[in-house]
Amino acid sequence: MxxxxxxxxxxxxxxxxxxxxxxxxxxxxxxxxxxxxxxxxxxxxxxxxxxGRPVVMGMSCDWPENGSYRTDDFTGVPILIVRGRDGRLRAFLNVCRHRGAKVTEGCGKARSFRCPYHAWVYADDGALRAVPEQHAFEGALDGRQGLTPLPLAEKYGMVWVLPTPAADGSCDLDIDPWLCGLxxxxxxxxxxxxxxxxxxxxxxxxxxxxxxxxxxxxxxxxxxxxxxxxxxxxxxxxxxxxxxxxxxxxxxxxxxxxxxxxxxxxxxxxxxxxxxxxxxxxxxxxxxxxxxxxxxxxxxxxxxxxxxxxxxxxxxxxxxxxxxxxxxxxxxxxxxxxxxxxxxxxxxxxxxxxxxxxxxxxxxxxxxxxxxxxxxxxxxxxxxxxxxxxxxxxxx
Ligand code: FES
Ligand SMILES: [Fe+2]
CATH class of the missing domain: 3.90.380.10 (Naphthalene 1,2-dioxygenase Alpha Subunit; Chain A, domain 1)
Incomplete structure (x- = not known):
């Protein structure tokens, strides 16, 4: 307009x-x-x-600082959105790569997320950082190096997430084709x-x-x-x-x-x-x-x-x-x-x-x-x- x-x-x-x-x-x-x-x-x-389509998750100000995070279950899958220490907003399935528990709840500010079940720790970019008793998982952590990313777009002060992981694991989402002129x-x-x-x-x-x-x-x-x-x-x-x-x-x-x-x-x-x-x-x-x-x-x-x-x-x-x-x-x-x-x-x-x-x-x-x-x-x-x-x- x-x-x-x-x-x-x-x-x-x-x-x-x-x-x-x-x-x-x-x-x-x-x-x-x-x-x-x-x-x-x-x-x-x-x-x-x-x-199957990008869903509006909020506005940029919902994640005002590096480390601001929010969880969102409304789409039927648990989603975690966090602004990393690099300022970039990322979305993940809020699902622990150990046995699938929710890694965190609610919203707040954090530099990392520790699953409440067995304390696997994920960084604000989703990377798996710590596994207690890691020797017990020898050879089993390949392909489990972090939370599963979801495509996210932050543009025009608004934030969208596609609640289904991309086949290629991409976390980028081009929102303009979905807006059709808006x-x-x-x-x-x-x-x-x-x-x-x-x-x-x-x-x-x-x-x-x-x-x-x-x-x-x-x-x-x-x-x-x-x-x-x-x-x-x-x-x-x-x-x-x-x-x-x-x-x-x-x-x-x-x-x-x-x-x-x-x-x-x-x-x-x-x-x-x-x-x-x-x-x-x-x-x-x-x-x-x-x-x-x-x-x-x-x-x-x-x-x-x-x-x-x-x-x-x-x-x-x-x-x-x-x-x-x-x-x-x-x-x-x-x-x-x-x-x-x-x-x-x-x-x-x-x-x-x-x-x-x-x-x-x-x-x-x-x-x-x-x-x-x-x-x-x-x-x-x-x-x-x-x-x-x-x-x-x-x-x-
Ligand atoms: S389910 Fe998360 S650490 Fe075990
Ligand atoms: Fe009305």
Whole structure:
């Protein structure tokens, strides 16, 4: 994105505002309810969407210093990400090369990692450094010289890991081909200048895609959020653009009404909108006025009806006073409150409804283009025909 693009989106939003319209897909589209329920389909998604593609693991500031490390189990495999003493960020399977125990838990700062079981020690570059009673393993350590690396990319202030080891053991990941043009947006936000503020994991009894779906349309704003988002976001009005399977939905804030009376040189997309960047297939990155939010959505326990959403909040400079901390905490609480007490209870009833036999498909309207794009992209990535399941034919 550049200044011309920023102004272009704002002008499109002003046009929608004046004409009472919104971005539209070419036609409505039906999505089979089996997409949210079928165990076979779910296994395929875990393999191809969650562990077969780069997953956003956080922002560079989540590993602020050499030695900063974080573990992450959400993809279904244990991952350790550590910034080495050389400043380079590396990812490994958090699996001891002795008998497979987790080498470390949680997050913190370390120069090396000692497996709690029999104290094998790994350096911050993953190399095996010490084995108690090493003579007992004579001849057995060849090929076990360190933790198994995972491909990692740190670029534009963001971090991705491919949760499956590369066949050649490579730890490099070229992320641009996966972003399909989103690079300019990510550059525009200068994410490498942000600081981590807080993080929360919320567990749900529904398919992980329903968590993502929550963010992808503003059709419901004026109804489900009639009390909480009134005066904050304009209902049923958004700009929409695709980047391969990724997409950007830009919702106008109520203050957009004041924009025409402001000099164009002062127009700011960040301050007049809430942006939802759907980073295929399970992450929502959201520039929000004065801060950044990342929502990562994962299946839990291999089940199509269990999920977790991890929300992280990043801020332009660290909270220096109690007041500043309260301000950012309030931002986090407000977002979590609306999502978990308004959106998710409604979505939970959808998961129950899917299994009721009421219908074999749900329908996305032309006014829900991001949902159509997301679910068609999933079908494409799974190698399924994009036009959808032959639900009607099967029912007849
Ligand atoms: S399993 Fe890690 S040292 Fe034995
Ligand atoms: Fe919502």
């Amino acid at each position: 550049d200044r011309a693009k920023e102004l272009g989106i704002l002008k499109a939003l002003l046009h929608y505002n004046e004409t009472g319209t919104t971005a539209m897909a070419e036609a409505p589209w039906e999505n089979a309810v089996s997409a949210y329920m079928c165990p076979d389909r779910h296994r395929l998604e875990e393999e191809k969407l969650i562990r 690079e300019a947006d990510l550059k525009f936000w200068k994410l490498d200048t942000y600081h981590f503020h807080s993080r929360h994991a919320h567990y749900e009894d529904m398919n992980y895609k329903l968590l993502v779906d929550t963010f992808l349309e503003g059709y419901h704003f004026g109804f489900l959020h009639a009390d909480t988002l009134r005066g904050v976001l304009k209902p049923h009005m958004n700009h929409f653009e695709t980047f391969g399977p990724n997409s950007r939905t830009t919702y106008a804030r109520a203050k957009l009404d004041r924009l025409p009376s402001t000099p164009e040189a002062e127009w700011s997309l960040m301050w007049n909108s809430t942006i939802v960047t759907q980073m295929f297939a399970n992450t929502v990155f959201s520039p929000q006025g004065d801060h950044m939010e990342i929502y990562r959505c994962f299946p839990v326990e291999g089940r199509p009806d269990r999920s977790v959403m991890e929300m992280s909040l990043y801020i332009p400079k660290p909270a220096a006073t109690a007041d500043e901390k309260r301000h950012w905490d309030a931002n986090m609480d407000l977002a979590l409150n609306v999502i978990t007490t308004e959106d998710f209870p409604a979505s939970r009833t959808m998961q129950i409804g899917f299994g009721s036999g009421a219908q074999q498909s749900i329908v996305f309207g032309r006014n829900e283009p991001a949902l159509i794009h997301y679910h068609q992209s999933i079908r494409r990535a799974l190698g399924l025909p994009v036009e959808g399941e032959p639900v009607r034919a099967a029912a007849e």
